[in-house]
Amino acid sequence: MALIEVRNLTKIYSRGESALGGKLRGGGEVRAVDDVSLEIHAGETLGLVGESGSGKSTLGRLMLRLIEPTSGSIRFEGQDLLGASRGEMRRLRRDMQIIFQDPFASLDPRFRVEDIIAEPLIIHGNPHGTGRDGIRGRVVELLRAVGLDESILRRFPHEFSGGQRQRIGIARALAVRPKFIVADEPVSALDVSVGAQIVNLLAQLQRDFGLTYLFISHSMPVVRYLSxxxxxxxxxxxxxxxxxxxxxxRPQHPYTRSLLEATPEISV
Ligand SMILES: Nc1ncnc2c1ncn2[C@@H]1O[C@H](COP(=O)(O)OP(=O)(O)OP(=O)(O)O)[C@@H](O)[C@H]1O
Ligand SMILES: [Mg+2]
Incomplete structure (x- = not known):
C-alpha cells in the first residue's frame, strides 16, 4: 500500500501571496505544481529531481500540508489529509517531518542543542516519558543515532559546521519517530564530501528506523544513489x-536526458 498518495495536486500562487516576499513572474499567477499524481510506498525513497523553480519544494510542502493546495487530494495511510481536523492533523504531524536545505537557517540560534532536539518531544510527547530525564535520555539516543554525542548538549548551533548542523536538524526531525520524511535538498548547501556523509547517514537511518523518504535534489547522481x-x-x-x-x-523524456547530461558522475 502507498504510505502517501497524491492525486491531481495543483498549487497556483497568485500575485501578492508570496510568503517569502519574492517577486513573481508576469501573468499574475504561477502554476508551481500542476496536476501531479504520484504515490510513495512504505520504506522506499522517492527521489524528486528538477531544475530550480520546477516546483519540487512546493510539492514537498504540500505533501506535509505545510501549505494548502489549490486543488487535488492527498492520502496518508489511506486517510484524507486535506479533510483532517485540527486534532487529527496534530497527530499526523508526528508521522511526517521535514529536513531543510540550509542547516544555518533552520536551527534557532538562541537555543542549545538539547532544547532544539527536545522541542518536538515536548510538543508531541516523548516515548520515554515526559520527565526531564526521559527527555534528556531520548535526546542523547537521537544524537548517537546521527553520529554525535552528548558532550554537545549544552552548545549552540553557531558552534558547529554545516554537516554537524544538518545532523542536529535530522535528530530533531527523528525525535517524534516519524514514518515519512521530506528531505528538501539536505546536502545542496554542503561540500561534496560532507554531503556524501549526510546521504549515507540518511540511508542508514532509513534501514534502522524503516523510514520513507521524499528526497528532493537537483543532482541526479545524489538522487540515483539514494532512491x-x-x-x-x-x-x-x-x-x-x-x-x-x-x-x-533508459530515460524516456528529453528533459530527463538533459538532466543526466548536465550532471557529472560522482561517487558517494
Ligand atoms: N510562496 C510563494 N509565492 C509565490 N510563488 C512562489 C512561492 N514559492 C514558490 N513560488 C514559485 O513557484 C515556482 C516553484 O517554486 P519551488 O520553490 O517549489 O521550486 P523548486 O523546484 O523547489 O526550486 P529550487 O530548486 O530553486 O528550490 C517558482 O516559480 C517559484 O517562484
Ligand atoms: Mg526548492
Whole structure:
C-alpha cells in the first residue's frame, strides 16, 4: 500500500501571496505544481529531481500540508489529509517531518542543542516519558543515532559546521519517530564530501528506523544513489517516474536526458 498518495495536486500562487516576499513572474499567477499524481510506498525513497523553480519544494510542502493546495487530494495511510481536523492533523504531524536545505537557517540560534532536539518531544510527547530525564535520555539516543554525542548538549548551533548542523536538524526531525520524511535538498548547501556523509547517514537511518523518504535534489547522481524510484519534475509537472535504474539508464523524456547530461558522475 502507498504510505502517501497524491492525486491531481495543483498549487497556483497568485500575485501578492508570496510568503517569502519574492517577486513573481508576469501573468499574475504561477502554476508551481500542476496536476501531479504520484504515490510513495512504505520504506522506499522517492527521489524528486528538477531544475530550480520546477516546483519540487512546493510539492514537498504540500505533501506535509505545510501549505494548502489549490486543488487535488492527498492520502496518508489511506486517510484524507486535506479533510483532517485540527486534532487529527496534530497527530499526523508526528508521522511526517521535514529536513531543510540550509542547516544555518533552520536551527534557532538562541537555543542549545538539547532544547532544539527536545522541542518536538515536548510538543508531541516523548516515548520515554515526559520527565526531564526521559527527555534528556531520548535526546542523547537521537544524537548517537546521527553520529554525535552528548558532550554537545549544552552548545549552540553557531558552534558547529554545516554537516554537524544538518545532523542536529535530522535528530530533531527523528525525535517524534516519524514514518515519512521530506528531505528538501539536505546536502545542496554542503561540500561534496560532507554531503556524501549526510546521504549515507540518511540511508542508514532509513534501514534502522524503516523510514520513507521524499528526497528532493537537483543532482541526479545524489538522487540515483539514494532512491528506489525517481520522479522528474519540469515546470510543475511530473514528466517521468520510474525505477531509479530505468530513469538513469533508459530515460524516456528529453528533459530527463538533459538532466543526466548536465550532471557529472560522482561517487558517494
Ligand atoms: N510562496 C510563494 N509565492 C509565490 N510563488 C512562489 C512561492 N514559492 C514558490 N513560488 C514559485 O513557484 C515556482 C516553484 O517554486 P519551488 O520553490 O517549489 O521550486 P523548486 O523546484 O523547489 O526550486 P529550487 O530548486 O530553486 O528550490 C517558482 O516559480 C517559484 O517562484
Ligand atoms: Mg526548492
Amino acid at each position: 528506489t524510484r525517481i520522479a522528474v519534475m519540469y515546470r510543475g509537472k511530473i514528466v517521468e517516474v520510474g525505477a531509479s535504474e530505468e530513469i538513469t539508464e
